[in-house]
Amino acid sequence: MKRTVVLGAILLAGCASGPTATEQAALVDNARKASAALAQKLGGELKAALADGGPEGAIGVCKTRAPQIAAEVSQQFGVSAKRVSPKNRNPAGVPDAWEAAAQDGLEKRLAAGEKPETLDTWQVVATPAGKTFRYAKALPTQPLCLTCHGDPATMAESLKTRLAADYPLDRATGYSAGMVRGIISISRPL
Numbered sequence: 001m002k003r004t005v006v007l008g009a010i011l012l013a014g015c016a017s018g019p020t021a022t023e024q025a026a027l028v029d030n031a032r033k034a035s036a037a038l039a040q041k042l043g044g045e046l047k048a049a050l051a052d053g054g055p056e057g058a059i060g061v062c063k064t065r066a067p068q069i070a071a072e073v074s075q076q077f078g079v080s081a082k083r084v085s086p087k088n089r090n091p092a093g094v095p096d097a098w099e100a101a102a103q104d105g106l107e108k109r110l111a112a113g114e115k116p117e118t119l120d121t122w123q124v125v126a127t128p129a130g131k132t133f134r135y136a137k138a139l140p141t142q143p144l145c146l147t148c149h150g151d152p153a154t155m156a157e158s159l160k161t162r163l164a165a166d167y168p169l170d171r172a173t174g175y176s177a178g179m180v181r182g183i184i185s186i187s188r189p190l
Helices: 002-016 021-077 097-111 143-149 157-166
Strands: 080-084 120-127 130-140 180-189
Touching (some): 021 080, 021 120, 021 143, 021 157, 021 180, 097 130, 143 157
Antiparallel strands (some): 080 180
């Protein structure tokens, strides 16, 4: 009985602590690879769709392919990957409290002069289900993004019509180049 109690206490103590520095570095490396894979695959498909069908054609990629690509990346890297923004286009893209705080922190670092490509953050958080590794990578607005995410006054009427039809609650406009448009959010239960 005494051994069982001691073993149980050791196991609980091990569960209560977070990942080691080495384990955390591996989690961050995996999250960075997953977010890069999502951004690269989606970016490639968006560029191809823009070239083939213009901005209206690219909307279909964001609406249909982006969630599929996120699911593929999630499976490939053993994480949950998604894109979120407080100014979301897709209703499923609303950030939770951790994601909103992470984006806010990344925006402050950008305002302080940090380069957009270096903007990421991570944390091990306690959840009702146990500890979870959380990671956020900034999605800086590129000049090409402004076609669909810039000033609505400069968008073609056909594009605005398509956006209104596909995303009647769209809030993902009004950006300028360099702004953080959202984040790639990666999570993994520990």
